[in-house]
Amino acid sequence: xxxxxxxxxxxxxxxxxxxxxxxxxxxxxxxxxxxxxxxxxxxxxxxxxxxxxxxxxxxxxxxxxxxxxxxxxxxxxxxxxxxxxxxxxxxxxxxxxxxxxxxxxxxxxxxxxxxxxxxxxxxxxxxxxxxxxxxxxxxxxxxxxxxxxxxxxxxxxxxxxxxxxxxxxxxxxxxxxxxxxxxxxxxxxxxxxxxxxxxxxxxxxxxxxxxxxxxxxxxxxxxxxxxxxxxxxxxxxxxxxxxxxxxxxxxxxxxxxxxxxxxxxxxxxxxxxxxxxxxxxxxxxxxxxxxxxxxxxxxxxxxxxxxxxxxxxxxxxxxxxxxxxxxxxxxxxxxxxxxxxxxxxxxxxxxxxxxxxxxxxxxxxxxxxxxxxxxxxxxxxxxxxxxxxxxxxxxxxxxxxxxxxxxxxxxxxxxxxxxxxxxxxxxxxxxxxxxxxxxxxxxxxxxxxxx
Amino acid sequence: xxxxxxxxxxxxxxxxxxxxxxxxxxxxxxxxxxxxxxxxxxxxxxxxxxxxxxxxxxxxxxxxxxxxxxxxxxxxxxxxxxxxxxxxxxxxxxxxxxxxxxxxxxxxxxxxxxxxxxxxxxxxxxxxxxxxxxxxxxxxxxxxxxxxxxxxxxxxxxxxxxxxxxxxxxxxxxxxxxxxxxxxxxxxxxxxxxxxxxxxxxxxxxxxxxxxxxxxxxxxxxxxxxxxxxxxxxxxxxxxxxxxxxxxxxxxxxxxxxxxxxxxxxxxxxxxxxxxxxxxxxxxxxxxxxxxxxxxxxxxxxxxxxxxxxxxxxxxxxxxxxxxxxxxxxxxxxxxxxxxxxxxxxxxxxxxxxxxxxxxxxxxxxxxxxxxxxxxxxxxxxxxxxxxxxxxxxxxxxxxxxxxxxxxxxxxxxxxxxxxxxxxxxxxx
Numbered sequence: 001x002x003x004x005x006x007x008x009x010x011x012x013x014x015x016x017x018x019x020x021x022x023x024x025x026x027x028x029x030x031x032x033x034x035x036x037x038x039x040x041x042x043x044x045x046x047x048x049x050x051x052x053x054x055x056x057x058x059x060x061x062x063x064x065x066x067x068x069x070x071x072x073x074x075x076x077x078x079x080x081x082x083x084x085x086x087x088x089x090x091x092x093x094x095x096x097x098x099x100x101x102x103x104x105x106x107x108x109x110x111x112x113x114x115x116x117x118x119x120x121x122x123x124x125x126x127x128x129x130x131x132x133x134x135x136x137x138x139x140x141x142x143x144x145x146x147x148x149x150x151x152x153x154x155x156x157x158x159x160x161x162x163x164x165x166x167x168x169x170x171x172x173x174x175x176x177x178x179x180x181x182x183x184x185x186x187x188x189x190x191x192x193x194x195x196x197x198x199x200x201x202x203x204x205x206x207x208x209x210x211x212x213x214x215x216x217x218x219x220x221x222x223x224x225x226x227x228x229x230x231x232x233x234x235x236x237x238x239x240x241x242x243x244x245x246x247x248x249x250x251x252x253x254x255x256x257x258x259x260x261x262x263x264x265x266x267x268x269x270x271x272x273x274x275x276x277x278x279x280x281x282x283x284x285x286x287x288x289x290x291x292x293x294x295x296x297x298x299x300x301x302x303x304x305x306x307x308x309x310x311x312x313x314x315x316x317x318x319x320x321x322x323x324x325x326x327x328x329x330x331x332x333x334x335x336x337x338x339x340x341x342x343x344x345x346x347x348x349x350x351x352x353x354x355x356x357x358x359x360x361x362x363x364x365x366x367x368x369x370x371x372x373x374x375x376x377x378x379x380x381x382x383x384x385x386x387x388x389x390x391x392x393x394x395x396x397x398x399x400x401x402x403x404x405x406x407x408x409x410x411x412x413x414x415x416x417x418x419x420x421x422x423x424x425x426x427x428x429x430x431x432x433x434x435x436x437x438x439x440x441x442x443x444x445x446x447x448x449x450x451x
Numbered sequence: 452x453x454x455x456x457x458x459x460x461x462x463x464x465x466x467x468x469x470x471x472x473x474x475x476x477x478x479x480x481x482x483x484x485x486x487x488x489x490x491x492x493x494x495x496x497x498x499x500x501x502x503x504x505x506x507x508x509x510x511x512x513x514x515x516x517x518x519x520x521x522x523x524x525x526x527x528x529x530x531x532x533x534x535x536x537x538x539x540x541x542x543x544x545x546x547x548x549x550x551x552x553x554x555x556x557x558x559x560x561x562x563x564x565x566x567x568x569x570x571x572x573x574x575x576x577x578x579x580x581x582x583x584x585x586x587x588x589x590x591x592x593x594x595x596x597x598x599x600x601x602x603x604x605x606x607x608x609x610x611x612x613x614x615x616x617x618x619x620x621x622x623x624x625x626x627x628x629x630x631x632x633x634x635x636x637x638x639x640x641x642x643x644x645x646x647x648x649x650x651x652x653x654x655x656x657x658x659x660x661x662x663x664x665x666x667x668x669x670x671x672x673x674x675x676x677x678x679x680x681x682x683x684x685x686x687x688x689x690x691x692x693x694x695x696x697x698x699x700x701x702x703x704x705x706x707x708x709x710x711x712x713x714x715x716x717x718x719x720x721x722x723x724x725x726x727x728x729x730x731x732x733x734x735x736x737x738x739x740x741x742x743x744x745x746x747x748x749x750x751x752x753x754x755x756x757x758x759x760x761x762x763x764x765x766x767x768x769x770x771x772x773x774x775x776x777x778x779x780x781x782x783x784x785x786x787x788x789x790x791x792x793x794x795x796x797x798x799x800x801x802x803x804x805x806x807x808x809x810x811x812x813x814x815x816x817x818x819x820x821x822x823x824x825x826x827x828x829x830x831x832x833x834x835x836x837x838x839x840x841x842x843x844x845x846x847x848x849x850x851x852x853x854x855x856x857x858x859x860x861x862x863x864x865x866x867x868x869x870x871x872x873x874x875x876x877x878x879x880x
Contacts, residue, residue, distance in 0.1 A: 005517045009555040015481030085732035092804025148700040152596040259593035291524045304582030327590040359529035366531005374815040
């Protein structure tokens with residue numbers, strides 16, 4: 001029997017899916033403990049997340065949070081950095097201590113039998129890191145080398161200029177959270193100690209575990225290792241300041257020998273906890289956040305001028321950036337900027353179609369179980385609830401909330417988010433060649449690629 | 452400690468047209484991964500037309516007889532499918548993870564492009580994707596710091612005309628030279644059911660899945676078995692070193708060694724040894740170069756899973772003022788030690804445990820599991836052999852590691868490319 005290939009086959013009945021169940025317990029010192037039990041693999045992922053990250057760093061000490069977090073596992077009590085690494089790695093485990101815009105993360109993943117020993121270690125590095133001066137100097141010089149290295153990567157350079165133009169150099173979001181060579185050089189050991197004392201408190205902290213573990217086990221371990229972690233001062237996180245909008249400027253970052261031009265367009269987006277965040281996500285996905293987005297179908301599949309173009313909404317505690325980025329043949333840079341601006345104007349002007357909104361809503365919901373296949377994915381979602389103070393049933397209610405989104409609601413966000421009069425545009429490439437291509441799209445300024 | 456065991460049943464059967472079908476049911480999440488490996492890659496190209504296998508991969512997303520030009524992704528993304536493809540030396544894979552109730556959609560799409568691609572192949576589509584691929588090459592290689600290092604390295608590691616001596620993405624001139632006829636010949640020669648493995652992993656009922664696979668793929672015609680690639684032998688020759696000035700701030704050393712291919716015990720020994728030497732902050736290379744001497748920003752080593760010949764790739768990035776020669780000499784001290792005496796038991800234990808945890812960790816994803824099963828079916832002839840490495844991690848002995856290191860990790864068996872800052876290149880004699 002020959003199969004009818006002329007139309008797509010009908011779908012089978014939908015299999016039910018829900019965000020994994022998790023249980024919570026709050027200890028007397030304010031520390032919240034959560035467990036999402038999943039015993040299919042003999043793995044446990046543990047994570048401490050502390051609210052407040054690089055968005056609390058002062059502009060003179062940019063990079064303090066990231067550097068401080070990186071120093072947490074470089075010594076505690078009598079244990080040296082190498083003792084800690086050996087303890088973890090002998091067990092086949094991975095340890096992470098890092099910071100980003102919104103938080104500080106100290107976590108470990110391992111086979112289940114090692115979980116308690118790792119929680120003990122994590123508790124010690126979180127509560128009483130020794131911050132050896134020699135390790136600060138080592139990490140500092142590595143961070144400086146890292147920054148020098150990144151300055152040769154076109155995508156990094158473009159992203160840095162785009163946020164500086166969008167927020168201004170003094171705003172927390174006006175640069176990367178790694179800092180600059182000046183601010184990283186300015187950080188002292190005293191700064192790191194104060195950072196630890198000011199930022200790491202139990203009532204700002206969530207301990208989450210996923211995998212082959214349950215809440216009773218986790219709570220008993222936490223009781224043993226963390227019950228005497230006392231709270232002293234309870235400080236609310238200050239709000240992330242707002243930034244004024246600016247008029248449209250095109251900045252050309254001159255790299256005379258570049259084989260290609262890296263483009264970024266940026267505006268201020270929405271905070272993660274905004275009431276219309278889901279509408280903004282749908283907008284960002286259909287505009288430039290998936291392969292079949294308007295931008296990619298135009299610039300890649302119709303014009304062939306880029307390997308890929310995408311837009312991204314960075315949902316943070318404050319209004320993180322909405323960015324569009326791609327790398328194009330330098331000769332096509334003017335066309336690319338023109339097309340991106342036209343696509344923004346078109347979507348700000350007219351609501352997206354019913355079909356593309358429905359497709360995008362289905363994409364968002366359909367990929368949800370895919371994101372939750374791994375313990376890592378589950379832990380990230382649980383952390384997100386705490387970082388942005390979201391209702392605990394946010395992800396359980398996602399299907400009904402997405403179902404309610406209309407093209408009009410997406411359009412309302414588009415009118416705000418896709419405004420092009422004040423957009424920052426960055427092109428990293430050969431300035432002499434780029435200038436005539438870009439000038440028709442707005443006032444240009446040219447800077448050297450070496451700051 | 453003992454190894455955890457995983458109870459993932461594997462079923463395998465072959466259709467009359469030769470399609471190798473692997474099923475791994477797992478109903479925890481309502482997802483199914485559909486993964487197709489075609490046993491063709493850049494090794495099947497010839498000089499002058501390098502990049503054909505990869506450009507071809509792009510053409511497989513441009514529609515087929517019953518699927519419109521951009522509709523492959525449209526069909527999948529509108530149901531929440533996640534899809535992609537990739538090209539490598541020995542194989543090209545195409546995969547999508549879809550909600551379980553859309554398994555049939557994925558099979559319809561994959562079978563349509565396996566059976567009915569040429570009907571809709573046009574010069575216009577080829578030109579469009581040629582431009583996309585040229586931009587991909589600029590973005591990933593020509594406009595990236597260190598972007599060209601790997602090409603230089605493999606061009607020197609393998610003899611001229613060896614199929615791993617040219618880059619998978621191809622050279623710009625060759626990409627420009629590919630014609631429509633090359634694309635259609637490539638399809639007719641290699642994109643046949645008897646040159647492919649189809650793996651399904653995830654939420655499905657095996658009998659129903661078997662019937663669907665038969666329905667969509669059963670009627671596709673088998674092709675001639677393509678001739679095997681004969682690679683020039685790897686002759687003994689001395690160490691080859693090259694200095695490559697680039698727009699970089701940090702010097703970086705790339706060293707590659709020729710080893711037996713994926714699927715051999717030696718390859719697994721290389722996996723254990725490179726992990727022991729370089730994985731984690733307490734590994735000897737990291738501890739010595741990054742912590743103690745502080746001449747390196749990072750260091751990594753690993754074995755590449757290739758089919759004709761294998762390789763170990765080692766990279767060490769220096770600090771801004773590191774002398775790359777001194778960095779390589781420091782790395783060499785550790786390789787010499789590995790040739791001279793057994794790994795300390797604790798280094799062995801750390802390596803095994805890290806590999807075991809990483810292995811377990813990756814099995815969580817149906818997409819990764821399906822890809823591992825296709826890999827084992829394609830390269831090792833048996834999907835169940837994806838657990839080979841578990842047994843190897845438990846049984847490899849220290850003396851075997853020394854023998855391997857002595858034979859393979861000697862300077863005369865390697866090529867080295869040192870990338871140095873352009874600004875400093877003039878001042879170094």
